[in-house]
Amino acid sequence: MTRHVGFLFLGPAAHIAHAATVAFELDAMPGYRVTALVSSAAHARTIEDLAALYGSGCRLERLQASPLHRLLRLFKRRAHPRVRYVLGHNRHRLRGFDALVSPDAYANLHHLRGGPRMVLAGHGAGLRAHGRYPGMDMFDLFLLPGRTKLERLEQMGYVDPARCRIIGYPKFDLAAGRRQPGQLFGNDNPVVLYNPHFNLRESSWSHWGRRVLDWFLAHPQYNLIFAPHVLLPTHARLRLARRHRHAANIRLDLGSPALIDMTYTGLADIYLGDVSSQVYEFVGHPPAALHLPRPAPAVLARQPQPGHVAHGNRAR
Template identity: 30%
Template sequence: IQNEYEVCILNTGLDMNKIIKPEISRHNANINYINRSVLFMVLNKSYPNIIKLNKSILRKSDVILTASYGIPRDLLKNNIRGKFVIFTRHGTGDGKFSFNKSLFEYDCVFIPSKKMYDQFREMSILDNLKNYLQIDYCKFDYLFYYPEKNLKNFNNNLPIILYNPHYNKKISSFYKDAENIVNAILESKKYNIILSPHPLVNKWHFFDRIKLHFPKSERLYKDWSSIHKVNFDYMKIADIYLGDVSSSIYEWLYFDKPMIFYNSHNIVWKNNPYYRFWNLGNIAANPEELLVYLDKSINISDSFAKIRKETKEYVFGDIDGKASYRTAAKLYNYLREKII
């Protein structure tokens, strides 16, 4: 799209490093790649410290794109001023944190779906943003770049459950119920289970995670930090999605398979704007209910198939593998008009 300006990627994620480095090599891109993922872990996951230790890079930048909340404030605390800061976000979920008031601090906010645009408008967020860009959902492009390849995690033909709980203790099912959930599924002897929590469970709540104990079983595969957590590999092979509030719920729609949600906190979710995605599957409040819904999902006709299809079309529209290119072109033209 352009070769006038240097592009620099400052990465703080161990799992993302496994994707970013090969992608840069694959496309022979002229990118200054700086990997700070190990340093990020050592510094106790502190974005202010990362910013402090990379002031020289950030001060040279005209535009800073980030998927992290609070970055404009952290830049100001380090006396880094006059930068055009864009919030890219990394999903299109319904959780309350997706509509954080810190969005108003950014010079521009990406809105990656029709659904989120409508939500911003309904919540009176849209008119309070400094600027915004409506874009397509770029992450699905990854599925077009690489040929279909399926992992082989189990030595049997049982249905596979992808259990993908969130990291936030206040709303996640992981810390309170993961042991009971996994044990119940294994004791049923009907399913394999991939336990793949949000990557921040391992990064931010490591000591809480290691307090939990899961049995050894050929039907249980645990993944705390790998490339497969973030590149759709598990979604390709799983038959059922089990989760709570992750934005991955919407990404699962691409694969058109059943999903079940686990309500660990007695959430009154109906008509709650932050739990709209729970209309896409059954809601379990205990292991017994979960097993019933799992059996229904496998053995009985899928009563949520229609609403999943309609929601996918509403949220993402046509998915053609070219969203990243369109977004990059839109961003470049926007910045040419605005600042560079």
Template identity: 40%
Template sequence: MPTDIAFLAIAEAHQIYHWLPAALELARRSSVRVSVLAPSDTMLDLIGSYDPEGRLEPVRLTRPPLQPDSLFRQPSRFATLLLNHRRIARCPVIVTTEISSARLRHMPGFSSRMIHIKHGAGDREGGYKKGHAAFDLTIVGGEKDRRRLIARGLGTQDNVRVGGYPKFELKANRQRFFSDDKPVLLYNPHFDAKLSSWINHGPSVMAALESLTDWNVIIAPHVKLAQRVPPIVSAAPHIRVDMGSRHSIDMSYTMSADLYLGDVSSQVYEFLIAPRPCVFLNLDHHDGAGAAFSHWRLGQAIDSMDALAPALARANGLQAGFRDVQEAAMRDSIDQSPIPASQRQADIILDFLKGAA
């Protein structure tokens, strides 16, 4: 009998890239049958675009009525779980990248084994939630997340494993998004209202970016921020705004930019797959000494938009001094073994299931 493993896709599209490579790798193995459960035809179509051989079995869950359905606006996760918990409970093994599914533990008749693949590799405290402790196995990108989950009592030495960062296997190639050869700056604000540089400072940030006529600028906010704020618009010819597209989630921009400008988004670690200059905005004057801001050591941190142009002018000259610390932070955050992360994650899942049998 094949091992049945279900991947639960009830989050927005950016999370797909963190579990899809492992799902495809498992589906290539003759002893495994892999299904994908989603309430969205749009999401199943995106997943299918990476599965031309049809190895994954798509399962369309019941979608809550009158709920949004696009890559970046999905039905309520809790409502989806309530409507479909009996169907989901029939799956002996469930893999997911989001924490809402921890609520399944409290639903009648639910006894499936639950595996969490932690998406992203960021530092903010919001990346560590109570729900992490509900999973039988958690797979993280690097030792940093393993260490922090265990220290917070959200996992143990036995059930938190390092599996690398499979999103790198689906990353887009470097692309030209502008017609000239000016350097490209990527501005990637986060959605956390307490930490985001855009929510409280959008007008001053935009004014500074529009003044950077020696740069091309891509503004690509975290997809959750893009759904929570009015559309960001600019008529400046050197600015490209993306409020949510495939480019904004498949590493097209992090691969194509020359400099990263952000606040607390974990995408800085995707950008640093190749060490390059970074500038961080601390416009609310946070104490940057805490672990939640440890990535601010990887580049210049500035506390006013007046300081942006001078920071950009210094960036290339200072980069040699940041390269070693960037590489060390990447090794801690994302374990880049020569063995592909998808294969490592698949092996970890099957080893766990064999031990739990």
């Protein structure tokens, strides 16, 4: 008997790599037929690229929102349709799977209640605290990166440990087989990766972002990769100065696949960031992690208050 499993890649593109290798490995197992479900052409290309890199023949299917929502989307600058519209419009198709796996706890999964088994694969390192996780009651199985996340969710009353499995960080499976990119800079100077977060309440960008770029402009003995979270350009409407765009020792990337596929965390000598799980990708990146120590100082999101001590590595 073949079990049909769908992987829901309907949210931010940055979350795809956190569960893609799980899909590829499951598809290679006897008795399973896996379909990667996406809602945009860009997401489809990301899956295709990762599958080619991994050597997977995983099937790909694009889900559409309703005709009305597709029409309304023509007037909006969104990378993909809103998840709730896609889930609602395709609920009959999705009920045809034996199980659905998602890297996100979508709040609108109630459309599928009583249907396929639901698995939450999660995304990120899982160490950043959140107030609530909407939709957690929909899941039958939780795939977690480590014991810390398990203990936190258990304390919050969201999960039963019997329904949890610790699987580590699936994104590292892609790093091990990556083609090594060419040298970004024409020198052997140290490379610093600056990765500000998209949440402006937690991001260093609004306070110090341009000052960081100016510092590297004045210190050409260091190379800088400015690779913010993929959502920061949308939230902050980044306008970078000409002097930054044309500096020989600064590489600016506001939208390429390298932002999410660990290209830069593997190339950098020093990580400079806020609360992103990319700090763990930098510290533990194979095979770069073999060359320890790898410095990862923090940039504080807000100016410290008088009497407060600023601590490093705020990634949670």
